[in-house]
Structure formats: C-alpha cells, structure tokens
Amino acid sequence: xxxxxxxxxxxxxxxxxxxxxxxxxxxxxxxxxxxxxxxxxxxxxxxxxxxxxxxxxxxxxxxxxxxxxxxxxxxxxxxxxxxxxxxxxxxxxxxxxxxxxxxxxxxxxxxxxxxxxxxxxxxxxxxxxxxxxxxxxxxxxxxxxxxxxxxxxxxxxxxxxxxxxxxxxxxxxxxxxxxxxxxxxxxxxxxxxxxxxxxxxxxxxxxxxxxxxxxxxxxxxxxxxxxxxxxxxxxxxxxxxxxxxxx
Numbered sequence: 103x104x105x106x107x108x109x110x111x112x113x114x115x116x117x118x119x120x121x122x123x124x125x126x127x128x129x130x131x132x133x134x135x136x137x138x139x140x141x142x143x144x145x146x147x148x149x150x151x152x153x154x155x156x157x158x159x160x161x162x163x164x165x166x167x168x169x170x171x172x173x174x175x176x177x178x179x180x181x182x183x184x185x186x187x188x189x190x191x192x193x194x195x196x197x198x199x200x201x202x203x204x205x206x207x208x209x210x211x212x213x214x215x216x217x218x219x220x221x222x223x224x225x226x227x228x229x230x231x232x233x234x235x236x237x238x239x240x241x242x243x244x245x246x247x248x249x250x251x252x253x254x255x256x257x258x259x260x261x262x263x264x265x266x267x268x269x270x271x272x273x274x275x276x277x278x279x280x281x282x283x284x285x286x287x288x289x290x291x292x293x294x295x296x297x298x299x300x301x302x303x304x305x306x307x308x309x310x311x312x313x314x315x316x317x318x319x320x321x322x323x324x325x326x327x328x329x330x331x332x333x334x335x336x337x338x339x340x341x342x343x344x345x346x347x348x349x
Contacts, residue, residue: 103129104138107145111152112258113295119149140169140178147185151192159189176213180206184218188225196229220249224263231270240270261290265303268310277310284310298334301327305336308343 103126110118123145130138147163150156163185170178187202203225210218227242247263268283288303304327311320324344331340 104141104145107142111145111148112256114298116149116152119145119152123149136173136175140166140173140175143169144178144181144185147182147189151185151189156189156193160186163189176209177215180210180213180215180218180222183209184222184225188228191225191229191232196233199229200226216249217253217255220246220253220255220263221259223249224259224266227266231266231273234273236270236273240267240274243267243270257290257294258296261287261294261296261299264290265299268303269306272306272310272313275313277313280310281307297330298336301331301334301336301340305339305343308340312343 103122107119107122107126110116110122123142126138127142127146129135130142143162143166147159147166150158150162163182166178166182167186170182183202183206187199187206190196190202191199203222207219207222209215210222223242223246227239227246230236230239230242243263243266247260247267250260250263264283264287268280268287271277271280271283284303284307288300288307291297291300291303304323308320308323311317311323321344324340328337328340328344331337
C-alpha cells in the first residue's frame with residue numbers, strides 16, 4: 103500500500119496518494135505496524151504539501167517527527183525533518199527551513215543514510231535559488247545529482263534535479279546547457295508519467311531556444327505540446343509564448 107501511495111506521487115496524483123495513505127495509516131494503527139504509521143504520516147505530509155494545503159502538511163509532518171523521535175528511528179527522523187524544512191521554505195521562513203535541513207543532514211550522516219543526503223541538498227539549493235544565488239544553487243544541485251546517480255535514486259528525483267539544474271543555467275544565461283539538462287528532465291518526467299512537470303521542462307526548453315534566437319525550434323516544440331498543455335491547464339502559457347516569442 104505504501105508503494106502504491108508513492109506511485110501516485112510520482113504520477114502527480116496527490117488525491118490518490120492522500121486516500122491510499124489514510125487507508126494505510128488506519129490499518130497500520132489497527133495492527134500496530136510502526137513502519138506503516140511512520141511512513142503514512144510522512145506521505146500525508148508530502149501529499150498535502152504538494153497541493154499547497156500547508157495546515158495539513160504541517161499537521162502530519164509534525165506527527166511524523168514526533169512518532170519518529172518516540173521510536174528513535176533516525177531514518178524516519180531524517181525524512182520528516184527534511185519535509186518540515188521544505189514546508190517552512192515554502193512559507194518563506196528560510197531560517198527555520200535551514201534549521202530543519204541541517205538537523206536532517208546531521209541525522210542522515212549519523213545513520214549513514216546516503217540516499218537522503220542528495221534530497222536534503224536539493225532543498226538547500228532551492229533556498230539559494232530563491233535568494234537568486236543561482237551559481238551557488240547550481241553547484242549544490244550538481245552535487246545532489248552526482249550523489250543521486252551514485253545511490254540510484256528514483257527517476258522522479260533525478261528528473262527534478264535535472265530540471266533545477268537546467269533552470270539554474272537558464273537564469274545565469276547559459277542557454278545551451280539549460281537545454282541539455284531540461285531535455286533530459288523532460289524525458290524522465292514523461293517516462294514516469296508526470297506530464298505536468300514534463301510540460302514545465304518543455305516550456306523552459308522552448309524559452310531557452312528563443313533566448314538563443316532559434317525561433318523555429320522553439321515554435322516546433324511549443325506546437326507539438328499545445329494539446330497536452332491544454333489538458334494540464336498550461337495552454338495559455340504555451341500559446342502566449344508561441345504568439346509573443348517572449349523569453
């Protein structure tokens with residue numbers, strides 16, 4: 103059931119993730135399954151965060167933290183502190199976010215949780231990016247990608263890192279490298295069925311081609327993806343880019 107919940111997440115179907123995780127939590131409490139309880143709290147925190155319901159995101163993530171600390175399970179502590187940091191980052195409270203990311207990183211190293219370190223680095227890099235320190239963000243994302251490949255993290259994480267690297271290159275004006283990484287991220291997002299993020303990658307690929315003066319290539323990409331963009335609420339953004347050739 104936990105696996106099914108995560109598959110919903112990778113597909114961007116957060117309603118499905120919430121429903122599955124709540125059912126998993128209910129059964130886990132009934133049979134006192136500690137893994138099911140801990141990870142259901144965590145998954146619910148992720149799902150609500152993904153739909154921008156910060157009250158429920160904080161509620162379930164704090165429950166995940168409390169339960170993990172009660173059971174003294176460093177692995178669960180790492181995951182829940184990382185998510186807590188990400189929630190505060192989204193709320194614009196960078197100091198709190200860094201506090202929880204550092205806690206998470208500390209426990210990850212203590213527990214030799216190599217798979218979580220690149221995920222924590224992604225979140226730290228996000229703060230640099232939002233503060234417009236794009237070069238520092240880029241370096242941190244690149245470190246995260248190297249570790250993600252080494253630890254063979256899920257394609258969803260690698261796709262996200264590649265997208266962020268591409269966007270960082272776009273921001274500093276290196277459009278050729280932006281295109282290279284955005285194309286890779288688009289391929290992976292499409293492969294795992296996350297079409298919303300696939301379209302985001304495609305959109306910035308087209309903008310990068312426009313920035314290089316290659317309007318024909320940008321137009322082909324935009325037209326190819328207009329029908330899909332319409333299905334995912336992004337038609338206007340793609341259409342505007344096609345008509346105005348802005349970047």
